[in-house]
Amino acid sequence: MPPRLKRLLKALEREDVRSISRRYFISNGFDGALTGVGIAVGAYLSGVPDGLTVFKIGIGAAIGLSTSGVWSVWEIERAEKRAELKRLERAMLTDLDETRVQRQKTGARQVNALMSGLGPVIGIVLPMLPFLVEGSVLSMRDAVLASVGVAVAILFTFGAYLAEISEQNWVVAGLRMGLAGVAVALLNVLLPG
Amino acid sequence: MANVRRLVLDLLKPHDPGVVEFASAVADCEGVRGVNVVLMETDEAVQNVKMTVEGDTIPFETIRETVEDLGGTVHSIDEVACGAVVVEESETPQD
Numbered sequence: 165m166p167p168r169l170k171r172l173l174k175a176l177e178r179e180d181v182r183s184i185s186r187r188y189f190i191s192n193g194f195d196g197a198l199t200g201v202g203i204a205v206g207a208y209l210s211g212v213p214d215g216l217t218v219f220k221i222g223i224g225a226a227i228g229l230s231t232s233g234v235w236s237v238w239e240i241e242r243a244e245k246r247a248e249l250k251r252l253e254r255a256m257l258t259d260l261d262e263t264r265v266q267r268q269k270t271g272a273r274q275v276n277a278l279m280s281g282l283g284p285v286i287g288i289v290l291p292m293l294p295f296l297v298e299g300s301v302l303s304m305r306d307a308v309l310a311s312v313g314v315a316v317a318i319l320f321t322f323g324a325y326l327a328e329i330s331e332q333n334w335v336v337a338g339l340r341m342g343l344a345g346v347a348v349a350l351l352n353v354l355l356p357g
Numbered sequence: 358m359a360n361v362r363r364l365v366l367d368l369l370k371p372h373d374p375g376v377v378e379f380a381s382a383v384a385d386c387e388g389v390r391g392v393n394v395v396l397m398e399t400d401e402a403v404q405n406v407k408m409t410v411e412g413d414t415i416p417f418e419t420i421r422e423t424v425e426d427l428g429g430t431v432h433s434i435d436e437v438a439c440g441a442v443v444v445e446e447s448e449t450p451q452d
Contacts, residue, residue, distance in 0.1 A: 252371050255402035258430050265371060265428035 172278075175271035184241075184272075186329075188280035190322050192233040194341070196287020197315040197322075198348045199225050204291060204311035205352040208304060215298025215307050222292035229284035237280035241273040291315040316345035361415040362443045365436035366408045367397075370429035376406060382423050388414040407435070411443075 165173075175181045203225055207218040249269060253260050260266050294302055294310035302310060323341030327334040370379060376394045384392040389412040398405040410420060421431055438444055 252402055252428070255400070256369060256371065256428070256430060260428050263428045264374065264426050268374075 171267065171271040172275055175268065175275045178268075178272065181272040181275050185276050185279035188233065188237055188276055189283040190326065191283065192229065192280050193283030193287040193322060194319065194344070196226065196229050196284030197291065197318045198287075198344060199229060199284070200288040200291035201312050201315045201345050201348045202352060203288075204295075204308045204315075205349050208308040209352065213304075215295035215302075215304065218298075218307075219292045219295040222288050222295070226285050226288035226292075229288065230281040233284055234277045234281035238273065238277040241276050245269040245273055287315070287318060290318060312345060312349050316342045319345045359439040359441075360413060361417060361437060361439050362411065362413065363436065363438035364408075364410045364415055364417065364420070364434065366410070366420075366424075367432040367435050368406050368408055368424060368429050369432055370404050370406060370424075370427065371402065372399075372404060374427050376404070379406070379424070379427055379429065380408070382427055383408065383410060383420055386416060386419050386423055388412045388416050389420070405432075409436075 176185075200222060203222050204218065207221065212218055212221075249260055249266060252265065291311045291314040294307040294314065298304055298307040320338040320342035324334040324338035326332075326341075327337030368379075370376075374382075376396060380392045380394045383389060389410055391411045393409040395407045395409075396404060397407050408424075424431055436446070
């Protein structure tokens with residue numbers, strides 16, 4: 165197994181790494197799913213004629229949000245982990261460069277950034293899939309409804325997952341998250357323009 | 358030069374990696390047959406531990422490198438036993 169992959173898998177075994185990655189993943193996945201709803205409803209209301217165009221716009225948004233997720237977290241975690249290392253070095257009165265501690269922090273940062281970028285990909289690409297069958301299986305209106313449905317389902321899953329790890333009611337938590345998707349769709353319809 | 362059979366080290370280490378990982382990593386060194394780590398003092402960011410290493414040919418440099426790779430530092434070598442047998446510290450009237 166390549167050493168880099170091994171380091172990433174090793175980092176994923178750590179609860180602190182999983183916890184931070186989970187936050188980035190869900191937070192950016194949430195952004196992605198709501199952006200997906202906005203694109204779907206907005207495209208329909210603006211009169212975009214075919215599903216493939218909506219899909220392409222969605223992919224563009226996914227690339228943008230995903231790049232933002234990876235880039236920002238890469239920089240945030242570089243600063244945070246460097247600060248942690250410096251604090252530790254001051255307490256230890258030693259240089260921790262090239263130690264396992266430093267390598268672990270680098271691995272953790274890579275996992276954090278990766279998960280941060282993966283969230284919006286899932287959040288946007290999946291809701292855009294119904295637009296690929298617009299014209300053959302679904303009408304434009306049905307593709308929009310299916311797209312919003314998929315986005316709400318993703319949000320529900322995020323909520324249910326968060327509830328599971330925090331021992332809450334998964335139905336309530338899922339509905340609370342899913343409601344955001346419905347709210348964004350309604351806002352798009354109700355707001356002028 | 359006679360084989361080192363027992364080493365007692367005073368170490369300073371970060372909380373993470375934990376004592377189990379520290380002890381396992383040193384126990385994996387060639388020539389080491391067993392390791393014992395005792396927590397002596399714990400601070401906000403660091404821990405002071407006493408590490409006892411026993412084996413037939415303890416490679417001190419390798420152990421120090423392993424400890425340093427894990428982010429620890431060897432403060433002092435508190436006990437060494439070398440030779441064909443492990444000689445225990447003997448009591449003297451001053452004790």
